[in-house]
Amino acid sequence: MTAGASAATGRNAARAAFTDRLTAAVGAHGPLCVGIDPHPGLLARWGHEDDAAGVERFGRDAVAALAGHVAVVKPQVALFEVHGSGGVRALERVLADARDAGLLTIADAKRGDIGSTMTAYARAWLADTSPLAADAVTLSPYLGVGSLTPALDLAAETGRGVFVLARTSNAEAAAVQSAQSWTALSDPSSPGMREVAQGVVDACAAANAARVRAGGSGPAGVVVGATGGTTGRAHGLDLTRLHGPVLVPGLGAQGATPDDLARTFADGTGPVVPSSSREILSAGPDPEALRDACLALNGALRALALPAGPIGA
Numbered sequence: 001m002t003a004g005a006s007a008a009t010g011r012n013a014a015r016a017a018f019t020d021r022l023t024a025a026v027g028a029h030g031p032l033c034v035g036i037d038p039h040p041g042l043l044a045r046w047g048h049e050d051d052a053a054g055v056e057r058f059g060r061d062a063v064a065a066l067a068g069h070v071a072v073v074k075p076q077v078a079l080f081e082v083h084g085s086g087g088v089r090a091l092e093r094v095l096a097d098a099r100d101a102g103l104l105t106i107a108d109a110k111r112g113d114i115g116s117t118m119t120a121y122a123r124a125w126l127a128d129t130s131p132l133a134a135d136a137v138t139l140s141p142y143l144g145v146g147s148l149t150p151a152l153d154l155a156a157e158t159g160r161g162v163f164v165l166a167r168t169s170n171a172e173a174a175a176v177q178s179a180q181s182w183t184a185l186s187d188p189s190s191p192g193m194r195e196v197a198q199g200v201v202d203a204c205a206a207a208n209a210a211r212v213r214a215g216g217s218g219p220a221g222v223v224v225g226a227t228g229g230t231t232g233r234a235h236g237l238d239l240t241r242l243h244g245p246v247l248v249p250g251l252g253a254q255g256a257t258p259d260d261l262a263r264t265f266a267d268g269t270g271p272v273v274p275s276s277s278r279e280i281l282s283a284g285p286d287p288e289a290l291r292d293a294c295l296a297l298n299g300a301l302r303a304l305a306l307p308a309g310p311i312g313a
């Protein structure tokens, strides 16, 4: 390990906070996050086999086409893991290419476990020394938001971020995420009945609060799906105290449109980062066609004037 690096993370160079880096990248390129989801049908369309070599070529070609044209990419970890150790190695290479090309990365891994195991997940996705390190990782809060503390702490230490699932884009989620809960998942300093999803947001806000009070940015963002039609501002969630980014999957293949986002996220501040995977990737494999599709979607998203700085700032 390099002299001066932290024993846990190997960190030896200052990196600006993830929210600040995301805000700058969105300002430069637009808010679109391109999901790198190498589904079998897309692999075939791009001329690749459904194997480890295929997902590696797919991911690296996508990164090469998108570098300098979008702010952030989001590899779907499951679609690499399905190919075993070769698929994980492929993901490492895709992440390395993205890093070298200056693209921000969100590993969509949806990890969550008891604290001691969470420490290992945190090191896998957020430590400088890990070959799988991304700029941010998605986390599941259903073992309790508090169990995610090792990831929040390491993200803050290494200038990385986490996106905690609050209101996901799938219809089945409502039974859990819209249930009323007595602070079980939320900020103990602010007790009361609220939706589970709001409790997740409030706990993330609490995790960011101390750093925000000190003039910095916290590591915690949330996932709020783009689907759900016109259920009002952020689908009923109050994000005003979050002081963090919002990842918004569901554009395109799941049916959400930029107009839906305009109705749900157009007030307040951001950054709000809508993400599309299957639909935008189907514009490939021609790099120019893929870039044109991103440019058009980013143009439509920019026109919505979505929040661009930390929500709650």
Ligand SMILES: O=c1ccn([C@@H]2O[C@H](COP(=O)(O)O)[C@@H](O)[C@H]2O)c(=O)[nH]1
Residues within 6 Å of the ligand: 035, 037, 076, 108, 167, 168, 169, 170, 223, 224, 225, 249, 250, 251, 252, 253, 254, 275, 276, 277, 278, 279
């Ligand atoms: O609430 C959520 C959280 C994550 N996802 C992930 O995003 C992409 C969506 O892919 P599309 O092809 O654009 O539908 C996928 O990797 C999901 O696992 C989500 O959809 N919803």
